[in-house]
Structures are given as structure tokens and as C-alpha cells.
Amino acid sequence: IxxxxxxxxxxxxxxxxxxxKPMWVVLLEDGIEFYxxxxxxxxxxxxxxxxxxxxxxCQDFGKRMFVFKLTxxxxxxxxxxxxxLEERDAWVRDIKKAIHHIDGxxxxxxxxxxxxxxxxxxxxxxxxxxxxxxxxxGIKELKLEKDKRVFNHCFTGTCVxxxxxxxxxxxxxxxxxxxASSLLSEGYLxxxxxxxxxxxxxxxxxxxxxxxxxxxxxxxSGFFCEGYSSDDDVVLKEEFRGTIVKQGCLLKQGHRRKNWxxxxxxxxxxxAYLHYYDPAGGEEPLGAxxxxxxxxxAVEDMPDTKKHDVDNILFEIITANEIHYYLQAASSTERxxxxxxxxxxxxxxx
Numbered sequence: 001i002x003x004x005x006x007x008x009x010x011x012x013x014x015x016x017x018x019x020x021k022p023m024w025v026v027l028l029e030d031g032i033e034f035y036x037x038x039x040x041x042x043x044x045x046x047x048x049x050x051x052x053x054x055x056x057x058c059q060d061f062g063k064r065m066f067v068f069k070l071t072x073x074x075x076x077x078x079x080x081x082x083x084x085l086e087e088r089d090a091w092v093r094d095i096k097k098a099i100h101h102i103d104g105x106x107x108x109x110x111x112x113x114x115x116x117x118x119x120x121x122x123x124x125x126x127x128x129x130x131x132x133x134x135x136x137x138g139i140k141e142l143k144l145e146k147d148k149r150v151f152n153h154c155f156t157g158t159c160v161x162x163x164x165x166x167x168x169x170x171x172x173x174x175x176x177x178x179x180a181s182s183l184l185s186e187g188y189l190x191x192x193x194x195x196x197x198x199x200x201x202x203x204x205x206x207x208x209x210x211x212x213x214x215x216x217x218x219x220x221s222g223f224f225c226e227g228y229s230s231d232d233d234v235v236l237k238e239e240f241r242g243t244i245v246k247q248g249c250l251l252k253q254g255h256r257r258k259n260w261x262x263x264x265x266x267x268x269x270x271x272a273y274l275h276y277y278d279p280a281g282g283e284e285p286l287g288a289x290x291x292x293x294x295x296x297x298a299v300e301d302m303p304d305t306k307k308h309d310v311d312n313i314l315f316e317i318i319t320a321n322e323i324h325y326y327l328q329a330a331s332s333t334e335r336x337x338x339x340x341x342x343x344x345x346x347x348x349x350x
Contacts, residue, residue: 025080027094030102032070047078049095050102056092059281068092076246086182089207097258103150121269123179128169129188129244132160139163146193146200150226154192157214180208187247187266189216192223218246220268220341239288240275242268246341251328260328267338273344274317291346293320296339 024035024042030050033043051073056078058069066088070078082088094137094241123246132138139160141153161176170176183189191197192215199209208216214334217223220241246267251260272291277284299314312332317325329335 027091029098032095045095049099052099054092054095056088059279070095078286085185086178087340089181089185093202093205105144123169123184125188125242126246128143128179129183129218131167132163133221134189137167140219141192141221146213146215149193151192151215151217151223152226153221153223154215156212156219157196157209157216160189160208160216161210177206177208177290180210181206184208184216187219188244190219190223191215192217192225198281206225239271239273239290240268241275242270245269245345247255248334248338249330250338253326266325267341267345269348271347272348274342289317289325290319291317291321291342293319294342294346296342296346298335299326299340317342 024040026033026035026043030048032047032049034045034047035043037300047070049072053071054068055069058067060067060079061071066082066085068080068082068088068091070080072078080088080091082091101165139155142155144151144154144156157180159229160180164170164176164179165173170179174180180189184191189208195211196209196214196216198204199208199214208214220243222241244266247265249262250265252263255258262279264279266275266277266285267273268275273293274289276284276287276289278286295318297316300312301314313329315327315329315333315335315338317327319325327338329338
């Protein structure tokens with residue numbers, strides 16, 4: 001496969017390079033070749049896959065999203081950054097397959113390699129989510145039964161793909177899987193039941209399943225499961241019933257150690273909450289910020305932070321009970337978007 005990625009080499013000729021460079025990357029049967037330009041006849045380098053391991057997501061670079069790490073047999077690390085989430089996940093799956101075939105003494109067939117499919121840039125996941133939930137033209141929520149369990153307010157994976165096709169959001173069902181996987185990864189859809197959860201955890205070829213026995217639900221639908229007691233399938237708390245307004249990764253400063261960590265944030269309205277999660281996975285949030293009556297402002301610097309590190313990207317949330325949260329966006333534009341969204345939710349949400 002040929003796809004433009006960004007490669008970062010920690011070690012090169014005994015020196016450490018701290019610059020990211022765009023590279024044309026090609027996945028082979030036994031390695032990864034990277035070229036400075038697509039038209040180049042010879043690669044700039046080759047990374048062998050035998051004895052390698054891959055790690056995703058990788059949080060070694062706080063301000064960079066969609067990064068994964070490839071560690072070769074000699075314990076040398078190579079870092080890649082994809083352009084978007086589904087691209088990163090597809091690369092990781094294909095590289096894992098290649099490593100698995102090499103370790104098993106099998107040939108990694110070209111036909112099993114992912115084709116370069118990119119969703120149209122016009123697709124807005126947030127707007128698509130609103131359309132999917134439309135009471136008249138959206139996906140119908142059902143009561144479904146499986147393995148002596150009753151799933152309320154959910155729908156099948158096949159229903160999702162059918163709706164995407166009928167609404168002309170996609171050109172074919174394969175592209176539908178890519179779009180549905182993106183909706184799942186971004187939290188607009190949630191897996192319900194063992195089949196869909198296993199796929200979402202990487203135990204299938206795709207995170208999302210176009211199957212009639214794979215169940216999913218909207219995060220603010222009031223989904224619950226009857227006939228089986230599980231920590232994973234419970235009635236959602238009131239604070240999770242709000243409509244998702246915005247979500248994405250930000251840096252959050254800890255209250256005790258004052259260190260910065262990447263967290264995935266989900267902003268909900270009515271009730272107004274900002275939940276933050278471990279971006280590596282996990283359905284339960286690490287914490288919640290009640291936004292009703294809060295104050296959110298841009299901050300130019302902090303006493304314990306170098307000014308050039310937070311220039312035009314830092315902002316602060318002060319809750320109604322005077323708890324301070326410091327967050328960093330990837331850019332000044334993103335900071336402005338988050339501030340406006342939180343201010344709007346804080347004024348209107350309960």
C-alpha cells in the first residue's frame with residue numbers, strides 16, 4: 001500500500017533527531033520502505049518487521065495525534081503519524097497482520113493489504129451523528145434479544161450500514177465500514193453485547209461489524225440491558241444522557257503532580273458535562289467536570305510552564321465550586337473552538 005504518512009526516527013547514525021518529516025511509506029511482505037517522494041525510484045530506508053512489535057495509540061508526543069510506534073528487533077523505535085484516526089488504525093491492523101504472518105512462517109499476501117481508501121473531506125461526523133438520530137429519517141432504535149438478554153434502545157451493525165447507503169453518505173458497504181468504525185472510535189456509537197465489543201477491542205478485522213447480531217447504541221439514547229448483570233451494560237448515569245457537542249484530545253494538567261497528560265474529552269449538553277478519558281481505551285471516564293455556571297477563559301502563561309510551550313493554546317475552566325482545570329489545545333484555533341463550545345454549554349445546559 002502506498003499512503004502518505006509522517007515518520008519520525010529517534011535514532012539515526014547515533015544522533016537523536018527531533019524533527020518530523022513527511023515520507024511516502026510502502027508496506028511490504030517483510031518490512032516497511034519509506035521514500036522522500038512518491039516518484040523516487042529507491043527508498044530512503046527500510047524497517048524490517050521480523051521480531052518487531054507495534055504500539056498504538058502512542059502518547060510519547062503530547063501535541064501530536066494519531067501516532068503509533070514500531071519497535072524493531074534491535075529495540076530501535078520508529079514513530080509514525082497518520083493524517084486521521086481511521087488511517088492510523090488501518091495501518092496498525094495491516095502491520096500487525098504482516099508481523100503475525102512473518103512470525104508464523106507464512107507469506108503476507110498483497111491481497112490482504114489495505115487499499116488506500118480515504119473518506120471524503122466533506123463528511124462531518126458530528127453532523128452525521130445528528131442525522132442518524134433524527135426521529136423521522138434516522139436509524140430506528142429497537143428492543144433486541146440475544147443470548148437471553150434484552151437490549152433496549154439499540155440497533156444492528158447491518159442497520160447502520162444500510163442507513164449510510166440509503167442516505168448517500170457512502171458509495172459502498174466497504175466504505176461504510178470505514179465510516180462506521182470512525183463513528184465508533186470517536187464515541188458517536190457504542191458497542192452493545194459481546195460480539196460488537198470484541199470487534200471494537202481489536203479481535204476482528206474491522207472495529208465495526210456489518211452483521212445482524214452485532215449490536216450498537218447511541219451514547220445519549222438511554223440504552224440498557226436486561227436479564228444479565230454486568231458492569232459494562234448498565235443504565236447510563238444522568239450525566240451521560242446529554243447530547244455530544246464536541247470531542248477530541250487535549251492536554252490536561254494534573255491537580256497534584258502538575259504534570260501534563262493527553263486525555264480524550266467529550267463535551268455534552270443538557271446536562272452540561274465535560275468527561276475525560278484515557279485515550280488508550282476504556283469506557284469509563286477518568287473524571288467529569290460539571291460545567292453549569294463555570295467560567296472558561298484563555299490563559300497566556302502559567303508560573304510552572306515555559307511560555308513558548310503554551311503560547312496561545314492554554315485555557316482554564318473554573319467550576320461553580322471553584323475547582324480550576326488547565327487544558328492545552330493543539331493550536332490557538334482549536335483553543336478558541338473549545339472555549340466557545342464550553343461557554344455555550346455552560347449557559348444553556350443544566
